[in-house]
Structure formats: C-alpha cells, structure tokens
Amino acid sequence: MAAKVAYVAVENAILHFDHAFSYRIPEGMNVQPGCRVAIPFGRGNRKRQGIVLRIGEEQNADLKEICELLDHEPVLNDEMLRMCGFMKSHCFCTYYDAVRAMLPAGINYRLSFEYAVSGDLGDRFYDLPDEWRRIVTIIRSKNNKAERQVLLQELGLSDSSILDEMEEDGVLKKSDTALRKIGDKTIKMIRLSDESETLLHGMKLSQKQESVINLLSTVGSASVKEVCYYTGVTTSVPDTLVRKGIAVYFDDEVFRVPQYNASEKRDVTLTDEQQKAFDELSELYESDSPEVSLLYGITGSGKTSVFFKLIEKAVADDKDVIVMVPEIALTPQMIAMFRAHFGDKVAVFHSALSLGERLDEYKRVSRGIAKIAIGTRSAVFAPFNNLGLIIMDEEQEHTYKSESKPRFNAKELAKFRCSYHKALLLFSSATPSVETFYYANEGRYHKHTLTKRYGTATLPDVIIADMNEEIAIGNTGAYSNILLQNIEENLDTGRQSILLLNRRGYNSYVTCNSCREPLSCPNCSITLTYHSANNRLMCHYCGYSIPYQTQCPACGSHSLRLRGTGTQRAEVEIAEIFPQARILRMDTDTTMTRSSHEKKLTAFANGEYDILVGTQMVAKGLDFPNVTLVGVLNADHMLYLDDYRSFENTFSLLTQVVGRSGRGKNKGRAIIQTYTPENPIISLAAQQDYDAFYRSEIGIRKAMLYPPFAAICLVGFVGENAKLTERAAFLFTQQMTELLKNEFVDIPLRVLGPSQAAVFKVSNKYRYKLILKCRNDNRFRDMINRMLVQFSSIREFSSVTVYADMDPLNL
Ligand code: ADP
Ligand code: ZN
Ligand code: ZN
Numbered sequence: 001m002a003a004k005v006a007y008v009a010v011e012n013a014i015l016h017f018d019h020a021f022s023y024r025i026p027e028g029m030n031v032q033p034g035c036r037v038a039i040p041f042g043r044g045n046r047k048r049q050g051i052v053l054r055i056g057e058e059q060n061a062d063l064k065e066i067c068e069l070l071d072h073e074p075v076l077n078d079e080m081l082r083m084c085g086f087m088k089s090h091c092f093c094t095y096y097d098a099v100r101a102m103l104p105a106g107i108n109y110r111l112s113f114e115y116a117v118s119g120d121l122g123d124r125f126y127d128l129p130d131e132w133r134r135i136v137t138i139i140r141s142k143n144n145k146a147e148r149q150v151l152l153q154e155l156g157l158s159d160s161s162i163l164d165e166m167e168e169d170g171v172l173k174k175s176d177t178a179l180r181k182i183g184d185k186t187i188k189m190i191r192l193s194d195e196s197e198t199l200l201h202g203m204k205l206s207q208k209q210e211s212v213i214n215l216l217s218t219v220g221s222a223s224v225k226e227v228c229y230y231t232g233v234t235t236s237v238p239d240t241l242v243r244k245g246i247a248v249y250f251d252d253e254v255f256r257v258p259q260y261n262a263s264e265k266r267d268v269t270l271t272d273e274q275q276k277a278f279d280e281l282s283e284l285y286e287s288d289s290p291e292v293s294l295l296y297g298i299t300g301s302g303k304t305s306v307f308f309k310l311i312e313k314a315v316a317d318d319k320d321v322i323v324m325v326p327e328i329a330l331t332p333q334m335i336a337m338f339r340a341h342f343g344d345k346v347a348v349f350h351s352a353l354s355l356g357e358r359l360d361e362y363k364r365v366s367r368g369i370a371k372i373a374i375g376t377r378s379a380v381f382a383p384f385n386n387l388g389l390i391i392m393d394e395e396q397e398h399t400y401k402s403e404s405k406p407r408f409n410a411k412e413l414a415k416f417r418c419s420y421h422k423a424l425l426l427f428s429s430a431t432p433s434v435e436t437f438y439y440a441n442e443g444r445y446h447k448h449t450l451t452k453r454y455g456t457a458t459l460p461d462v463i464i465a466d467m468n469e470e471i472a473i474g475n476t477g478a479y480s481n482i483l484l485q486n487i488e489e490n491l492d493t494g495r496q497s498i499l500l501l502n503r504r505g506y507n508s509y510v511t512c513n514s515c516r517e518p519l520s521c522p523n524c525s526i527t528l529t530y531h532s533a534n535n536r537l538m539c540h541y542c543g544y545s546i547p548y549q550t551q552c553p554a555c556g557s558h559s560l561r562l563r564g565t566g567t568q569r570a571e572v573e574i575a576e577i578f579p580q581a582r583i584l585r586m587d588t589d590t591t592m593t594r595s596s597h598e599k600k601l602t603a604f605a606n607g608e609y610d611i612l613v614g615t616q617m618v619a620k621g622l623d624f625p626n627v628t629l630v631g632v633l634n635a636d637h638m639l640y641l642d643d644y645r646s647f648e649n650t651f652s653l654l655t656q657v658v659g660r661s662g663r664g665k666n667k668g669r670a671i672i673q674t675y676t677p678e679n680p681i682i683s684l685a686a687q688q689d690y691d692a693f694y695r696s697e698i699g700i701r702k703a704m705l706y707p708p709f710a711a712i713c714l715v716g717f718v719g720e721n722a723k724l725t726e727r728a729a730f731l732f733t734q735q736m737t738e739l740l741k742n743e744f745v746d747i748p749l750r751v752l753g754p755s756q757a758a759v760f761k762v763s764n765k766y767r768y769k770l771i772l773k774c775r776n777d778n779r780f781r782d783m784i785n786r787m788l789v790q791f792s793s794i795r796e797f798s799s800v801t802v803y804a805d806m807d808p809l810n811l
Contacts, residue, residue, distance in 0.1 A: 002057040002058065002059055003024050003025075003057065003058055003059075003060075003063070004024070004025040004055065004056075004057060005022045005023065005024055005025065005055070005056050005057060005058045005063065006022070006023050006024075006025050006031050006037065006052045006054075006055055006066060007020035007021070007022055007023075007052065007053050007054045007055070007056065008020060008021050008022075008023050008037060008039055008050035008051065008052055008053065008066075009021075009050055009051050009053055009084070009094070009095030009096055009099070010039070010041055010048050010049075010050040010096065011048055011049045011050060011096040011099075011100075012048065012096070013094045013095070013096060014094075014792055015092075015094060015788050015789050015792045016789045016790075016792045016793045018088075018094040018095060018096075020053050020054065020095075021039075021041075021050070022058060022063055023037070023039050023063060023064055023065060023066045024063040024064065024065045024066070025055075025065075025066055026065050026066060029066065029069050030069070030072070031052055031055065031066065031069055032052065032055070032073075032074050033052050033053060033054055033055055033074060033078070033081060034051070034052065034071075034074030034075060034076040034077055034078075034080070034081055035051070035052050035069060035070065035071040035072075035073075035074050035075070036049055036050065036051050036052075036070040036071050036075060037049070037050055037051075037052060037066045037067075037068065037069055037070055038050075038066070038067045038068040038070060039064065039066055039067060040064050040065075040067060045064070047067060049070070050096075051075075051076065051084075051095070051096070051099050053081060053084070053095070075103060076099065076102065076103075077383070077385065079417070079420050079421075080102055080381075080383065082420070083098070083102070083413065083416060083417070084098040084099060084102075086413075086416050087101070087406055087408055087413070089778075089781055089785065090408075090412060090781065090806065091406045091407050091408045091806065092407070092781075092784060092785060092788055092803065092804040092805075092806075093405055093406035093407070093408075097405050097406040098406055100406075101378070101381065101402075101406050101408065102381045102383075103362075104358040104359045104361075104362040114145055114146065114147055114148070114174070114175050115139055115145075115146050115148065115151060115163060115167075115172050115173070115174055116139065116144045116145055116146075116172065116173045116175070117136050117139050117140055117144055117171065117172060117173075118170055118171060118172065118173055121136070121171060124171075128171065131162065132162075132166055132171060134155075135151075135155065135162070135163070135166065135172075136171065136172075138151070138154060138155070139151070139172070148160060148163070151163070188223065188224045188225075188249055188251060189221050189222065189223050189224070189249065189250050189251065190216065190221065190222065190223075190224050190227060190238050190241075190242070190247050190248070190249055190250075191216060191220060191221035191222075191247065191248060191250070192213065192216050192217060192246065192247050192248075193245055193246060193247055193248045195245055195246075196213075196245075196246045196247065199244065199245055199246050200213070200246060203244075203246075206237075208231070208233045208237050209237055209240065209241060211231045211232075211233070212227055212231050212233060212237055212238060212241060212247075213241070213246070213247075215227060215230060215231055216247065221250075224238055224249070268305045268308060268309065270302075270305060270306065270309060271302065271452075271454065273301075273450055273451065273452060274301075274302050274305055274306050274450065274454075276448075277295060277297075277306050277448040277449070277450060278306050278309050278310065280446070280448050281293060281295070281306070281310055281424070281426065281448060282310065282313060284424055284446060285310065285313065285314070285388070285389065285424045288422060289419075289422055290418075290422065290423065290424035290425075291424075291425070291445070291446065292415065292418075292425045292426075292427065292439075292444075292445045292446070293424065293425070293426050293427070293445060293446040293447070293448060294395075294426075294427045294428075294429070294432060294436055294437070294439075294440040294445050294446065294447050294448070295307065295426055295427065295428040295429075295448050295450070296429065296430070296432060296437070296440070296447060296448065296449050296450070297428075297430060297449065297450025297451070298430050298450065298451065298452075298453065298459070298659070298688060299430045299453075299459075299655065299656060299658075299659025299660075299688070300453040300454060300457055300459075300659060300663050301430075301450035301451070301452060301453055301454060302450065302454040303393075303428045303429075303430075303450060304334070304337075304393075305454070306448075306450070307323075307391050307393075307426060307428060308337075308341075310389060310391075310424075310426070311323070311338075311342075311372060311389065311391070312341075314388040314389045315342065315345065315371050315372065317388060318371075318386070319371075319386055319387065319388025319389065319423075320365075320371050320372070320373075320382075320384035320385070320386050320387045320388060321371065321372045321373070321387075321388060321389045321390070321391070322372075322373045322374075322379055322380065322382050322384070322387065322389075322390045322391070322414075322417075323338075323372065323373070323374045323375075323379070323390075323391045323393065324374075324375065324376065324377060324379050324380060324390070324391065324392045324393065324400065324410060324414070325374065325375070325376065325393050325394070326376070326393070326394045326397030326399045326400065326620070327376070327397070327399060327616075327617055327620065333601070333622070333623060334374065335348060335374055338372065338374060342371070342372055344364075344369065344370070345369075345370055345371040345372055346370060346372045346373075346374060347361040347364050347365050347370035347372065347373045347374070347382070348361055348373075348374055348375055349361060349362075349373055349374070349375030349376070349378050349379040349382060350375045350376045350378070350379075361373075362382075362383065365382050365383050365384060366383040368385070376399065377399060377400050377401075377402065377410035380410040380413045380414055380417070381413075386421070387417060387418070387420075387421040387423045388421070388423050388424070389423055389424050389425075389426065390414045390417065390418055390423060390424075390425050390426070391426045391428060392410070392411065392414060392425075392426070392427050392428065393428045393429075394428070394429055394620065394656075395411065395427035395428060395429050395432060395433065395436060396429055396431060396432055396433035396436070396648070396652055397620075398649075398809050401807065401808075401809055403809055405803070407803070407805045407806070407808075409806070409807055411427075427445070430655060430656065430659065430688075430690065431648075431651060431652040431655050431656065431690055431693075432690075433648065434648055434694065434697050434698060434701060434707070434708065435707050435708040437694050438698060438708045439708065453663075456665065457662060457663055457664065457665075458662065458667065459658075459659075459662070459668075459688055460628075460630070460658060460659075460661040460662040460667070460668030460669050460670045461667070461668075461669050461670070462658055462669075462670045462671075462672065462686035462687070462688075463482060463669070463670070463671045463672070464671075464672050464674060464677050464682060464683065464686055465480040465482050465483060465671055465672065465673045465674070466674065466675075466677045467480060467634075467673050467674060467675050468675055477573060478569070478570050478573055478633055478634075479573070479574070479577070479631075479633070479673075480671070480673050482671060483631045483671045483673065484577065486629050486631070486669060486671060487574070487578065487581075487611065487629065487631070488578070490610070490628060490629050491578060491580070491581055491610055494607075495626055495627070495628045495629070495666065496604070496607070496609070496610060496611070496612070496624065496626045496627045496628070496629075497610065497611045497612070497627065497628075497629040497630070497631065498611075498612045498614075498618050498622075498627055498629070498630045498631070498657070498660055498661070499570065499574070499611060499612070499613045499614075499618075499630075499631045499632075499633060500614065500615070500616075500618055500619050500630065500631065500632045500633065500653075500657045501570055501613065501614070501615055501633045501634065509527040509528060509529060509530065509562075510527075510528065510530060510537060510548075510560050510561065510562055511560070511561055512552035512554060512555060512557060512559060512560055512561075513557070513559035513560070513561055514552065514555055514557040514559050515552060515554050515555040515557070517552070517554045517555075519537060519552075519553070519560070521539035521541065521542065521544050522544065523539070523541075523542045523544055523761070523762070523763050523764045524539055524541045524542050524544075524759060524761050524762045524763065524764075525759055525760045525761040525762075526539060526541055526759055526762075528544075528545075528546070530548065530562055530569075535547065535548045536548060537549075541759065541762045541763065542762060542763040570613055570633060571583055571585045571613050574611065574613065578611075581610045581611055582608065582609045582610045582611070583609065583610070583611045583612075583613060584600060584603070584604055584609040584611070584612050584613070585612075585613045585614060586600060586612060586613070586614035586615075586617060586618055601622065604624065605624055607626065616653065618657070618660075619653055619656050619657035619660065620656050620657075622660055623663055624660070624663065624664075625663050625664025625665070626664060626666075627660055627661055627662075627663065627664075627668070628661060628662055628664075628666050628667070628668045628669060629661060629668070629669050629670070629671070630657055630658055630660050630661040630668070630669075630670040630671070631670070631671045631673070632654060632657060632658075632670070632671070632672045632673060633673055634673060634674070635650070635654060635672050635673060635674040635682055636674050636675050636676055636679075638650045638653065643810060643811050644701070644704065644706045644707075644811070647681050647693075647697060647700075648697060650681055650682075650685070651681050651684065651685050651690075651693050651697075654672060654681075654682065654685035654686075655685050655688055655690065657670070658670040658672075658685065658686070658688065659688070670686075672685070672686060680696065681693070684696075705750065705773055706773075707807075710750070710773040710774065710775070711773070711774050711775060711776035711780075711806065711807065712771065712772070712773060712774075712806075712807060712808065712811070713771075713772040713774055713776070713780075713784065713804055713805070713806050713807075713808075714769055714770070714771055714772075714804070714805045714808040714811065715732065715769065715770040715771075715772065715784075715802065715803070715804050715805075716757070716767065716768070716769055716770075716801075716802070716803050716804075716805060717729045717732070717754070717767065717768040717769070717770075717800055717801070717802055718765050718766070718767050718800065718801045718803075719765060719766060719797075719799055719800035719801065720764060720765055720766070720799065721766070721799065721800075722766040724796075724797070724799065724800060725766045725767070725768055725800050726754075726766075726768060727797075728768075728791075728797045728800040728802065729753075729754035729768035729769075729770060730754060731797075732754075732770065732787065732791055732802065733751065733753070733754050733770055735787065735790070735791070736751075736783075736787050737751075739783065739786065739787065740783070743783075744779065744783045746779065747774070747775075747779055747780055747783060748774070748775055749772055749773070749774050749780070750772070750773040750774075751770065751771075751772055752770070752771040752772075752773070753768075753769060753770045753771055754768050754769065754770040755768065755769060755770075756768060756769075757769045758810070758811075769811075771811060776806060776807075784804050788802060788803075788804060
C-alpha cells in the first residue's frame, strides 16, 4: 500500500547531506508544503526541525514518521519554497539557510523537553536519594513544569542523565513539546459566552459583576484592561465570570507598528521630465511581462517622486509593493513620507527592529494588512502574495549583498520574485553600477532618464583642494584653508555643512617612532584604531580593545604617536577651530542605538546643528535644503583599494555626497580634498559626469575581464590552523582542475590563486581565497556545488570552513 510521504529539508544540515528526506505522514496529520515539522533524524533519531518541501506517495512504507506538526498553516507559500531551491543553487547554501533568511527570527520554534513530577509519587518521595528529592522539590516549586535547559542550569548539571534515570524510574514525566521562542504579543480580550444567557437566568450577581456584563453586552468584546478601567473593577471580577462560564477570554494580537512622525502629507505634481519617465514606467508596469527598468537621474532630480507615483498606482490596483533602501539611515525621511500617504499600509523591515516588531510587520504583510514593505535587503522576503512592483533605490549599493550565510544578492532575488509575479522591477540611481548601466544600454533593461534637478536647484560648484599644496604652506591639519573659509562663511550666514570622512576612526592608528611598527590586533592582521570616546585602541574586525598607551609593546620605547584622521579627531579638530559651532557626529559608533538616526537627523533638519561630520552614511539620500556646503576630507582613501570596484565606489560616493549640497533655494558648493588631484575619477565626480565615468570604466572592465564581462566567484577557506587551511585551499583548487578537465571542459573559467585574503587573520582564524572569473550559469553553479559537497565530506579538513560567494563585496 502506498503511504503519504512528506519531503523534508532539515535544519543544521551540512551541504553534503542537504536534500529532501522522506518521512511518513501519520494518519490524520494535516501536513502541507511550507509547514514546519519536528522529525526524528539520524541514527540517534534526535528531534530536529524541518520544512516540508513537497508531499507525495511512496510504496516503501518503511519510513520514519513525522513526530509533530509545528505549523497549522504553511509559513512559506509556493513561491517562497521555490525561492529556497533557487537560493540553494545560486547562493551555495542549504535549504534551511534559505528558510531562515525568509522567516522572521521570532517565528522560530525551539524543540525542548519539559519535566514534571509524577502524580502518584506519594510517600515514595521520602525514600528517594537526596539529589532526587532536591530535583523533585525544585520542579514542584515551578508549578510542576520545568524546561530542560532551565532545570539543568539551576541544578548545575551538564547533561540530563540523572533526569533520564528519574524518568525511567517513574519519578518524573518527560514531555517534548515545541516551545515558541518568543510569544506572540497578544492582548487578553473578553466577551460573553454563548451560554451566558441561559446561565445568567436567575443567577445572583454582585454589582461589580453586573456592570461588567452590561458593558460586554453593549460593546460585544473588549480587552480586559479596558473592562477594568471603565467599570472600576479588578481583574478578579472577569476571572470569576469566566470561571462560571458566563464569559470567555480570548487573545487578540496587537501589532507593534514602529513609530515614526508622519511628515506633512503633500501632493506631488510631477514635472514634465518626471511625468515622461512615469508614463513609460506605468506602461511597462501594465504590460504582461514588465522585466527590469533603470530610473537614471542626477541627484535631486526627484527619482523618489517618480517611484512614489508608481507606488500609488500599484496600491490603487490592489497590488503589493516592496521598496528597498541601502541603509537604515536613509529610511526615516522616506518612511515618514510613505506613512503620511499610505498610513497603516506601510510595513517596515530592517535589522534595527526588535524581534517582536519584526514578527509583527511580517504578519501584517502576510495577512494582507500592509501593502507596501520598506526596508533594507531583507525586505526582499516580504511575504506578499500579489506583488506588482519592487523598487531598489540606489541600486549600486553594496548593502544589497549579504556577506554572511546565505550569501544572497537581493537584486537577484528581486528578479526571481518579479518574474514569478510578472511584476515590474525598478532600479533607481544617479550613479548606477557599471553592470546595470551596461545592461540598460544594451537594451536588456529599460532606461528612463532624469537630467534636471527639481525646481530652481542646480548642481553645486565643486572645488578640488590639493592637499599637497596645503602641506607645502605648512598646513598639516585635516582641513584645507579653502574648506575652513567656507565653513566659516556658512556659520556666519546660518547655513549648514556636511563633512564626509570615509571610514569611522579612519586611519587613526598608533605607530612607534623608534621601531616604526604600528600597533596591531593580536587576533587579526590589522592595525588598531584609536577611539577618543573611550580613549582606547580598538580592532574593527574582532572588537579587541586596549586602553590607549604610550609604551610600544614591540620595543618598549615611549615614543608612540597618534596618526591620521578619524571622524572623532576631525570632530575634535573642527570644534577647536570653531568653538561656537554646533557639531553632530554620525558614524556606526555613535548611532548604535535604535531610532537614534532618526532623532539626530531630525535635530539636524530642525537646525539644531551647524555641521554634520560622518562616514558614508552622511553621504547618501539625505535631503536637507539648508545644506549649502559639503566637504570631503580625504577622497583618496577608497580610490586606491585593491578592488575592481574601487573607482565605481569612489565615483558614486563623491557624486552622492556632492549631491547633498544646494538642494534648496541657495546655490551649493562642495570641496573635495585629495593628494591626487590629477586622478580623473575625482574630476569626473566633481562634474557629476556619470556618462564620461562610465565610458572610461567600461573599457577597463572589458580589458581586464571584470563584470559585466565576467562574473566573479570567490571560494573562501577559513580555519584556525594556517597550514591546514592553506593545504585545503590548494587541494580544492587541484580537485577542481581535475573536475574541469574531465566533466566540465565546456566551462569558460579563469582561476586566480589560491592566495591569502587581504586581511589574512581575523579573530585568530586564517583566511585563503580563490577567485574565479566565470559565467554565472547552471553549468558553473553545478560544478561549484559538486566541489563544495565533495570537499565538505573530507575528514581531514572538517575544521576548515569552505564557502563560495558569488559576486563578492571584496576580493
Ligand atoms: P533624488 O532622489 O533624485 O536625488 P529627490 O526625490 O530626493 O531626488 O528630490 C529632490 C527634492 O526635490 C526633494 O526635496 C523632493 O521633495 C523635491 N521634489 C522632486 N520632485 C518634486 C515634485 N514633482 N514636486 C515637489 N517636490 C519635488
Ligand atoms: Zn617600538
Ligand atoms: Zn581583531
């Protein structure tokens, strides 16, 4: 006889046994694809969580059975299940890595045991060994229900062997329930029961009980809190009514919508140029297979206004919309604007939300209450059923790529979802990635262009300050004279300035005058960075820190010197020069706390500060009309990184930060400080000439065989033993060469390496890399997947982590 079978992907699987396992579905269990289940796994039949990918029938009835159904409704629909498969093959991860990325953390169950004391223990208690009696007493003190982990911790035990003995002996009972990690946030509600009328007939009631019943018969149901508030009773009164069967409690879920001040709702009338782009996009949106579009417009041209109108259209159409933004610092302004227009239809997804909030937003989307999801890259997983439009603002930003498992690119997943729903995918940028612009020019994407700034605003004048000349006249500080003059002018006229430094604590390291060694992290091959806020030297990779010191650990001499300019030093320096200025610093050190971005940006917008100093995050998206000066303290830092994207990234950053200036009535100005003023990237960014930049860059990419002319795949090797890690990297390369010669001769491939990673040691782990220039197609991915599976089963290298990263951020 054929048995009903579920094909289940299991959590914590390693790559070489990550496939769908068959389990028999017990009689009467309503298992559906997309539901999570608890299953016995492996030789020991330990319980694990899994997700049902498919359902089928098998003749072989000799299968293990599912123990428990964890979801009564699927948590993943057909589209999401397919996306799991897509991610597995494209991101080289397991099914469950993909599942985990899709579901909000709060939805996760944890499998656990609870212990209770047997009811019929009676007098036997006094005959038990001391330790057993102690355990019984503890469990009883917890309402006779103790979770295994909690119990072990309290008893100071490392395993549950004693508990198991007690269970065998019949002293304890064990139950394996699936506990929810985080409870849904619910409100306790109360209403009259169906039997209340009959029961109340002739029943004697107190005055308080009567007032509660009266309230409930008027309003139908209410939260217990409200009932107590309006009738002035304590909760014991509703408790009594429920006990008598007159009323019942039920739970209602509240949604904790993140709070933002909705800015004033204003109506947008598009300019002619904007209208044209909008018309083209609407037409595509309405077509049967809209494909991908690029909205390419200079900074301040009103790209947001255009896609805002498009969202309005989709929502009016009863379609769902995802809007992705690269950094959370940009979101408050946009969210406020969206909230003002769409109210509760907006859900927000980003990592700064609490788990409960994320779970709530997820539910608002999956139940169709929210129609628009705004967020960082994880918003691509918003569980909509009727997607009409996905927008990726500043599509070139690297934050759309996940740098940890699963290493997905939100852009690729957005394409997957849009083709599933036949929805429009819109990339928006003033400085698109070279790949995107290439595809737009080749006709693979549609292109819509905005050439003018909105209103009377024009692009700012840009001055390039040659820092070599400053040194020649004896100025060794972080600020050129021309920048200082302009800051002063702005302070005098009450206008605001933004100063950009590329990296937090950038370059503030300590070197020894006598042995010339910089102070480095003992766990990583990287110099320590000085932080004035806590007067410590810190490692940005592993978090190691030591108090600032004056003695060199290498040679013992007392001549350490602080060098370079970090955001903190820049802030201190400018505060010394302009003691009257009100300065706001924004970088990852100062903006760790939730909602502090929003507060700070609001304060800046309200004119509470004169100068904003910060890293990358001050460069992008912000729209402050009173900012008329932008200063870039050191443009060179990014430019000469050893990465094929460093020109693109620098051009984009400079263009964007320059674009923050002069967005309002007053003409803006930007000053870019550099030691290499002759570099064409800097002058092209100064002229905001993306087209010229693109023409030069695409030539380099083609000559050097970089994207879009080849895809890049990085294979990484990480291990505590440097020698073993190196051997793994070499053996992998050798085996891959074999495989290519035998079965994959058709694959075009260039292999670079293996070699040490740029930062060789991080947190005491050594890192090697292998770079493959390839064509990202099924054949190539098959080959890599084969290699990863094959390699992960080699015993000798079980302590070395091997992973593949398509389109990696850093080479
Ligand atoms: P971009 O995203 O292209 O850099 P924004 O969308 O931020 O530009 O627009 C720049 C400024 O111009 C914003 O303050 C925006 O409110 C304003 N703006 C743009 N288009 C319009 C419009 N059609 N009506 C009113 N204001 C607009
Ligand atoms: Zn020294
Ligand atoms: Zn470190």
